[in-house]
Amino acid sequence: MEYDIAIIGGGPAGIMAAIASSKTSNVILLEKNSSLGKKLLLTGGGRCNITNNKPPKMLLSFYDKKNFLKHSFFTFTNEELYSLFDFDFIEEDNNRIFPESEKSIDVLKGLKKHLDNVDVRLNYEVTEIADNFIINNKIKAKKVIIATGGVTYPQTGCGIVNFSLINEPLTKIKYGLSPLITKEDLSQIAGITLNNVECSYKKSKVRGNVLISHVGLTGPGIIDLSSIISKEIDYDILDNDTDLSCEINIDLMPAISREELKNRFDEDFQKNGKTQIKNYLKNFLTNSFIEYFLNRTNIVPNTQLSRINKKSKNRLVENLKRFTFEIVDFNKDLAKVTIGGVDTKNINPKTMESKITPNLYFAGEVLDLDGPTGGYNLKIAFSTGYLAGLSASENINCP
Numbered sequence: 001m002e003y004d005i006a007i008i009g010g011g012p013a014g015i016m017a018a019i020a021s022s023k024t025s026n027v028i029l030l031e032k033n034s035s036l037g038k039k040l041l042l043t044g045g046g047r048c049n050i051t052n053n054k055p056p057k058m059l060l061s062f063y064d065k066k067n068f069l070k071h072s073f074f075t076f077t078n079e080e081l082y083s084l085f086d087f088d089f090i091e092e093d094n095n096r097i098f099p100e101s102e103k104s105i106d107v108l109k110g111l112k113k114h115l116d117n118v119d120v121r122l123n124y125e126v127t128e129i130a131d132n133f134i135i136n137n138k139i140k141a142k143k144v145i146i147a148t149g150g151v152t153y154p155q156t157g158c159g160i161v162n163f164s165l166i167n168e169p170l171t172k173i174k175y176g177l178s179p180l181i182t183k184e185d186l187s188q189i190a191g192i193t194l195n196n197v198e199c200s201y202k203k204s205k206v207r208g209n210v211l212i213s214h215v216g217l218t219g220p221g222i223i224d225l226s227s228i229i230s231k232e233i234d235y236d237i238l239d240n241d242t243d244l245s246c247e248i249n250i251d252l253m254p255a256i257s258r259e260e261l262k263n264r265f266d267e268d269f270q271k272n273g274k275t276q277i278k279n280y281l282k283n284f285l286t287n288s289f290i291e292y293f294l295n296r297t298n299i300v301p302n303t304q305l306s307r308i309n310k311k312s313k314n315r316l317v318e319n320l321k322r323f324t325f326e327i328v329d330f331n332k333d334l335a336k337v338t339i340g341g342v343d344t345k346n347i348n349p350k351t352m353e354s355k356i357t358p359n360l361y362f363a364g365e366v367l368d369l370d371g372p373t374g375g376y377n378l379k380i381a382f383s384t385g386y387l388a389g390l391s392a393s394e395n396i397n398c399p
C-alpha cells in the first residue's frame, strides 16, 4: 500500500500532523496502542491542560529552545487550536487553558473529528523503516513523520528507543517533570501541602505549592524544579545506575526576608513570652507540618517563646528560610515528560524536516524539547505536529 505520508505515533503530535497533512495528502496514521491519545487522556489530571494562554513571545521565554520553537508557535497559534473544537475553553491561574467540560476525553474526541480523511491503524507497532520509507515491509510512503513521544510513562506507549534504527542522533535522555524521592521519611506527614513556597536547587528557584507524598515531594514547585535538576546532572536514562542524589532547599516564607523575620521574632517573642512555639508557628506554617518542622529544628514543640534562646531563634529563622531535603532519586514512574530526544540541531525548525534524511519529519516529545508544567508540553506537541504535517504535505508530488 502506498501513501503520501505515513505518521508514526497517534498522540497529540501525530494526530495534529495528520489533521494538518490530510487536507491535501493521502495519509496513514500508525499507532501501536489499541486507541489514539492514551497519554493525552491522562493530562491535567484528566482535565487536559491543553495549552498556555500567555502572549506568544512571553510563552516562548519559558522554553530552553525558544528559537527552535518560534516558527511552529507562530504557524499554529492557540487561536487556531481552539478553532478545531466546537466547545469553549476556560483559563485558570498562570494562563492555563482547559476545555470547559474539564474532560480530556472531549479534547480527544474533538481532534478525532478531523481525521475522516486519514487511514488510522491501531494496534500497529512500527518496528522497521527500511530504505525508501517501506514500513514493516508492508506500507510505503513518500514522506514519514515520526511522533512517537518520549520514554516516560511507558504504559501509555513510548518511542525513542525503538527509533535507534533511524540514523538520527539523540541527545541524552532524562526524566522531566518528576516527583522526587527524599532520604527523609515523610510518610507521617504525607498529604500536607506547603503553599506558595520557593524551592531551590543550587542557584535555580521555582515558586509554587509543594505536596508531601509517602515517598517524598511533589506538586508544581517540585515538578518544575525536577526538570532543572535533571538537566544539570550528567546522566542518560539509557545508561543505568547513575547516582541522581542531590540536596534541595525550600524557603517556607519567601515573601519575608531573614532580617524581617528575625525582627518580627524578637518583637513577638518579647510580647508573647508565654505562647508555646508550636502555637506561634501557626501564623506561618500549615498546622500539621509544625511538629515535623520543630523536630527537625531541635526545638520541643511545647517550649514557651520566652525560653527560646538566641541560637534556637536563629535556627528557626534559618530553617524557615532554608529547609533542606536530601533527594535520593526521581520518582521515575511518575515523570511526566522526557527531557532530550532527537537532536534538534539536525532538524529544520521551519519545517520539522530532518537535515540528515530528506522527507523524514519529527514532531512532539520525541524531539529534544520540553517545557514546564502549565500546558507548555502539549503546546509543543500540537505546534510542532501541525508544522510537520503542513510542511510534509507541501510539494508532495515533487519530493
Ligand SMILES: Cc1cc2nc3c(=O)[nH]c(=O)nc-3n(C[C@H](O)[C@H](O)[C@H](O)COP(=O)(O)OP(=O)(O)OC[C@H]3O[C@@H](n4cnc5c(N)ncnc54)[C@H](O)[C@@H]3O)c2cc1C
Residues within 6 Å of the ligand: 008, 009, 010, 011, 012, 013, 014, 030, 031, 032, 033, 036, 037, 038, 039, 040, 042, 043, 044, 045, 048, 049, 050, 051, 124, 125, 126, 127, 147, 148, 149, 150, 153, 156, 157, 158, 159, 162, 335, 336, 337, 363, 364, 365, 366, 374, 375, 376, 377, 378, 379, 381
Ligand atoms: C500524567 C501526565 C500528565 C500530563 N499533563 C499535561 C498537561 O496537562 N499539559 C501538558 O501540556 N502536558 C502534559 N503532559 C505531557 C504531554 O502529555 C506530552 O508532552 C504529550 O502527550 C506528548 O505528545 P506526543 O504526541 O509527542 O507523544 P505521546 O503522547 O507520548 O504519543 C506518542 C504515541 O506514539 C505511539 N508510538 C510509540 N512508538 C510507536 C511505534 N513504534 N509504532 C506505533 N506507535 C508508536 C505511542 O503509543 C503514543 O500513542 C502530561 C504527561 C503525563 C504523563
